[in-house]
Amino acid sequence: MSEQVDEQCVLTEGPWEHRFVSANGSRFHVVEQGTGPLVILLHGFPEFWWAWHRQLPLLADAGLRAVAVDLRGYGATDKPPRGYDGFTLAGDVVGLIRALGERNATVVGAGAGGLIAWSAAALHPRLVSRLVVLGAAHPLRLRSALVTNAAQRRAGSALLRFQLPRFEHVLTRDDAALVGALMRGWTSPGFRNSAEFAEYEQRCREAMRIPQASFCAMEAYRWAFRSTLRLHGYRFLRAVKQPIISPTLQLQGALDPITLPATAQGSGRYVLADYEWRLLDDVGHFPHVERPDLVAGEIIRWTK
Numbered sequence: 001m002s003e004q005v006d007e008q009c010v011l012t013e014g015p016w017e018h019r020f021v022s023a024n025g026s027r028f029h030v031v032e033q034g035t036g037p038l039v040i041l042l043h044g045f046p047e048f049w050w051a052w053h054r055q056l057p058l059l060a061d062a063g064l065r066a067v068a069v070d071l072r073g074y075g076a077t078d079k080p081p082r083g084y085d086g087f088t089l090a091g092d093v094v095g096l097i098r099a100l101g102e103r104n105a106t107v108v109g110a111g112a113g114g115l116i117a118w119s120a121a122a123l124h125p126r127l128v129s130r131l132v133v134l135g136a137a138h139p140l141r142l143r144s145a146l147v148t149n150a151a152q153r154r155a156g157s158a159l160l161r162f163q164l165p166r167f168e169h170v171l172t173r174d175d176a177a178l179v180g181a182l183m184r185g186w187t188s189p190g191f192r193n194s195a196e197f198a199e200y201e202q203r204c205r206e207a208m209r210i211p212q213a214s215f216c217a218m219e220a221y222r223w224a225f226r227s228t229l230r231l232h233g234y235r236f237l238r239a240v241k242q243p244i245i246s247p248t249l250q251l252q253g254a255l256d257p258i259t260l261p262a263t264a265q266g267s268g269r270y271v272l273a274d275y276e277w278r279l280l281d282d283v284g285h286f287p288h289v290e291r292p293d294l295v296a297g298e299i300i301r302w303t304k
Helices: 055-061 086-099 112-123 139-148 150-155 157-163 167-186 195-208 213-229 231-239 261-270 292-303
Strands: 017-023 026-033 038-042 065-069 105-110 128-134 248-253 275-280
Touching (some): 112 128, 139 150, 139 261, 150 157, 167 195, 167 213, 248 292, 261 275, 275 292
Parallel strands (some): 038 065
Antiparallel strands (some): 017 026
């Protein structure tokens, strides 16, 4: 039996400030450092705001207001039973930008957070001044690859298990051992054997054991799959066909086994604005954790 974990485990002290911000009907835990143009940082699965702890001081030192968010359902953010559809998750981002007192922001998203970032830029173009996406294809590109590309279907097969009822209990069993196994499978061999990875894996496993966090994480994936057969999903896909008018930088790990580079690279066709693609050698699904300094430098370059 695993011991109970509470939200205190994600309130790590540092040179940053922890805040709670109300946006889009929920209370979000955000971690902020620096002043200047706003940069919103969205983690992926199975992470939480700590995904960006190395970037926060670097962005702040470069004259930016860096805000790392616990996404809806993760970390110390509210865990409502609903609201894990694409429209609501994109609305969370723009709600946070407004709640933080800004008119727009550079939005940075990794993995599942990258899908949310793409959606926010398509649905709310005036609020996303610039876009940086790591390890995530545009939602329409991902959908077409899952239909037409057997390799991408195989790559995403682990996520199919998330559709199973009550799979969140499997995810958190044995101190969330499966979370660690997924992370090890998705990261690059070089990083997997490092002390940094061991610490990061432990933190993510602990955060996923916060009550209801695993259920909420599964719900976003469940909506993504089930919505393909429903009117709500059709409306979402039609809405994100809107061309991206935010200048977009796409960073992709060459060894990413979950979002294949060939799938991610096709996303540029949905961007009308300046678009730059960069493939990162010897990097897996977590470029922001595997190469934090490089990623921080790219975010600073693109924002400025």
